[in-house]
Amino acid sequence: MFFFITASVSVITTMGIIFTLVADAYKFFLEVPLSEFFSTKLSPLSADPSFGILPLINGTLFTTLIAMLVAVPIGLTAAMYLSEFATERTRRILKPMMELLAGIPTIVYGFFAYSFVTPILMKVIPSLEPKNVLSPGIVMGIMIIPMVASLSEDAMNSVPSAMREGAYGLGATKLEVTFKVVVPAAISGIMASFVLAISRAIGETMIVAIASGSSKNFTFDITHSMQTMTAYIVEFTSGDAASGTTGYYSLYAVGLLLFAFTMIMNLIAQHISHKYKEEY
Amino acid sequence: MQQAEVDMQTRDMKSKEDKSMENNKKGHVEKYVQIDSNRTKRRILLNVLAERLFSLSTLFALIVLGILLYRVGEQGIGWINLHFLTGRLSINPDKAGIYGAIIGTVGLMVIVIPVTLGLGVATAIYLEEYATKGKIQAFIKVNISNLASVPSVIFGLLGLTVFGRLLNLGSSILAGGLTLSLLVLPIVVVSSQEAIKAVPGFLKEASYGMGADKWTTIRKVVLPVALPGILTGAILAISRAIGETAPLVVLGIPTLILKVPTSLMDDFTALPIQIYYWTLDTVLTPEYANLAAATIIVLLVVLFLLNALAIFIRNKYQRSY
Amino acid sequence: MNAENENKLREIVYDVKGLNLWYGEDQALKDINMKIYQNEVTAIIGPSGCGKSTFIKTLNRMIENIPSVRTSGEILYHGENIFDKAVRVEELRTRVGMVFQKPNPFPKSIYENVVYGPKIHGIKDKRLLMEITENSLKSAALWDEVKDRLNDNAYGLSGGQQQRLCIARCLAVQPDVILMDEPTSALDPIATAKIEELIDRLKADYSISIVTHSMQQAGRISDKTAFFLMGELIEYSDTVTIFSNPLDKRTEDYITGRFG
Known part of the structure; x- marks a missing residue:
């Protein structure tokens, strides 16, 4: 019985998250109509505050997109190398080193993006603002590479070697075996790793909080600052949002949406890997 | 055997017919x-x-x-010098030290380690040894894996509401530690589960065979054997907690805390938070970037040592049955 | 049938000369000398661990996928040493097809499985690919069973059908040798009979080498039989001779079931 109670802590935590988010988001929606919430005007601290979430969703989409553009090709090809090309010895050295990258706190990546990557990018793109979406997007992508590589590699590794032999026996090169046999066979695991990476990028906070700034404009220009949902929550709580104001409750509305987004991604990932499991 | 011989004969006849057909066809296929x-x-x-x-x-x-x-x-x-490690925070970059942040981080761990180990291992024991395979167990497992992928900033909001406001702990070490504990709990649960699962059945059976009851078996057989695995997972969870920033920031930790915390109820700063604020403020004071970098070094060294410890434990106590 | 073969001098496909093979420090094949002929079925028998699988996988250099493998000696394939630097395994394996112990179709449609080989060899013409599919499946005696569901996943087929699909996949690249590594060991007797029937038919066009753990199978389908023991080729001659009048005591012991 004692153990049952402790085990239920995790369930209570989940319920607690949902409850606090929903309860305070509810208070927010009592005051802010949905038409305002789904607008492009976000100015929580002005005299006549407006709580449009679209600039935040926009910022989140752009950072996530850039991160995925970096993480997917590099992560996937790294997984192909580790699983299909590298010798067992190389794999045993490289894989843990890569996972080391995943163990570095995101605040460190944030510092790296802001004080190293942004200045370099500014030399290439003179119009780049000190706070922009491009740099944190790229760094976030780098941070996610090990996740994509590791999960995809697991998926590719679990493809039975008999299947590879079939293709080698027909005179296929390693590259052909990789692209035409292993990847198709591991596609569910690979897709799941992408979806989990998206979920991770959406929820990533410190990199964007530091390097992409707090502009609440609705823009598509990645050389400019944009705010993500996560960065909004951080900015607002570390500032002075008094409890009970609409601004304070807006955190929970944004948080609820963020929670929903990542949850949906996780469910999709689980669905993909369950549905296509054990085809061979 | 006889059957096979009969088969063979009929097959011989059949194959002769087929062969002439095949040969014809072969002529066409270039x-x-x-x-x-x-x-x-x-x-x-x-x-x-x-x-x-x-x-x-x-x-x-x-x-x-x-x-x-x-x-x-x-x-x-x-x-990085002795003053930086033992000095107090200051607005003046040359005088600033991270003693307070170090103590804050240590304080957080004083909460996180017992809470996650206690809850995490107990949950794992329940799931692996007590829970009947069924809906409740499956539900808890799915729940834990989902919890593991909730963004940390959301945990910050939970901590802010429940520990900060509801329990009125404010932005104290206790509130921060409890928030981080919930955040890394899934890591400890999953790794402990795996460690417990890896305990070979014959060890347990031997214990039951000598008349030990379930709890005794868990205490005397399962846990000692699973301990290295549990510890490895716990260390990884702790390193995650040490580097976490977002949930603490959301708790509303003040930007500048000059006082070194003396109790778990005090406001505090921690290493990652210090990095965050210094990085943000480099626009005003460029030297803060150096302080942030120096703090990152301290943080990474701590994480490196923890990881090395985890690897050491794993290698030293890895048993083979 | 065997008597007929004896008189004919068939073309030599493989001429194995002094082949040695090591896994790390362990020698798995010891000084193998053996000739394999065109349009014949050559059975390779022996107790497990005798090196028969290793041997057949050396014939198309699949064995080299295992990192620690070393070889010495020569395997002449139509007069060319396959270990020669100029020989590309990709081309060798195009001419030497292989069928494996367990059916290993790709997790794709039946059609995609058959055209995999032709496609990597640059054939893009849809009509030709369809023709290849039909011919290969017919040659593998599978066409009638699957012609209406070529786009279904290959894993929907029974084990025996899967193995015949693997044979069709192999035939689709038009090899002149087919190596089979215990192709029926995972199949039931009925599926096994079908494959054996197929092998008998295919030898009109191909040279077939088959590793088998079943002496009855070797007796039923092969023209020549090689008996391997502990990495050595003990005896190699016409199947009839091996089974009726073996020269070596060890062969006799194995065949009469005294060990193995």
Whole structure:
């Protein structure tokens, strides 16, 4: 019985998250109509505050997109190398080193993006603002590479070697075996790793909080600052949002949406890997 | 055997008919798969190029890691001295020290370690040893894996509402520690579960065979054998907690805390938070970037030591049955 | 049938000369000398661990996928040493097809499985690919069973059908040798009979080498039989001779079931 109670802590935590988010988001929606919430005007601290979430969703989409553009090709090809090309010895050295990258706190990546990557990018793109979406997007992508590589590699590794032999026996090169046999066979695991990476990028906070700034404009220009949902929550709580104001409750509305987004991604990932499991 | 012989005879007859048919057909089918040595060369070249490119992808991440460490090291190492480690926070970059942040981080761990270990291991024991395979167990497992992927900033909101406001703990070490505990709980649960699962059945059976009850068996057999695995997981969870920033920021920790915390109810700052605020403020005071880099070095050294410890434990106590 | 073969001098496909093979420090094949002929079925028998699988996988250099493997000696394939630097395994394996112990179709449609080989060898013409599919499946005696569901996943087929699909996949690249590594060991007797029937038919066009753990199978389908023991080729001659009048005591012991 004692153990049952402790085990239920995790369930209570989940319920607690949902409850606090929903309860305070509810208070927010009592005051802010949905038409305002789904607008492009976000100015929580002005005299006549407006709580449009679209600039935040926009910022989140752009950072996530850039991160995925970096993480997917590099992560996937790294997984192909580790699983299909590298010798067992190389794999045993490289894989843990890569996972080391995943163990570095995101605040460190944030510092790296802001004080190293942004200045370099500014030399290439003179119009780049000190706070922009491009740099944190790229760094976030780098941070996610090990996740994509590791999960995809697991998926590719679990493809039975008999299947590879079939293709080698027909005179296929390693590259052909990789692209035409292993990847198709591991596609569910690979897709799941992408979806989990998206979920991770959406929820990533410190990199964007530091390097992409707090502009609440609705823009598509990645050389400019944009705010993500996560960065909004951080900015607002570390500032002075008094409890009970609409601004304070807006955190929970944004948080609820963020929670929903990542949850949906996780469910999709689980669905993909369950549905296509054990085809061979 | 006899059956097979009969089969063989009938088959011989059949195959003779078929063969004449096949032979006819063979005449029509031209050789379409031609071995074209230029094409093979191209395919092999492509394969070699791909291998190079893919190995570069793998190295890319490691190169970035190298640049990151070098960059941070170069910028921060000159700022690390005894005063920096033992001095108090100050607005003046030359006088600032991270003693308070170190104590804050230690304080957080004083909460996180017992709470996550207690809850995590107990949950794992329940799931692996007590829970009947069924809906409740499946539900808890799904729940834990989902919890593991909730963004940390959401945990911050939970902590802010429940610990900060509801329990009125404010932005104290206790509130921060409890928030982080919930955040890393899934890591401890999953790794403990795996460690417990890996305990061979015959050890448990031997214990039951001698008349021990379930709890005794868990205490005397399962836990000691699973301990290295549990500890490894716990250390990884702790390193995650040490580096976490977002949930603490959301709790509303004040920007500048000059006082070194003396109790778990005090407001505090911690290493990652200090990095965050200093990085944000580099616009005003450029030297803060160096302080942030120096703090990152301290943080990474701590994480490195923890990881080394985890690897040490795993290697030393790895048993084979 | 065997008597007929004896008189004919068939073309030599493989001429194995002094082949040695090591896994790390362990020698798995010791000084193998053996000739394999065109349009014959050559059975390779022996107790497990005798090196028969290793041997057949050396014939198309699949064995080299295992990192620690070393070889010495020569395997002449139509007069060319396959270990020669100029020989590309991709081309060798196009001419030497292989069928494996367990059916290993790709997790794709039946059609995609058959055209995999032709496609990597640059054939893109849809009509030709369809023709290849039909011919290969017919040759593998599978066409009638699957012609209406070529786009279904290959894993929907029974084990025996899967193995015949693997044979069709192998035939689709038009090899002149087919190596089979215990192709029926995972199949039931009925599926096994079908494959054996198929092998008998295919030898009109191909040279077939088959590793088998079943002496009855070797007796039923092969023209020549090689008996391997502990990495050595003990005896190699016409199947009839091996089974009725073996020269070596060890062969006799194995065949009469005294060990193995």
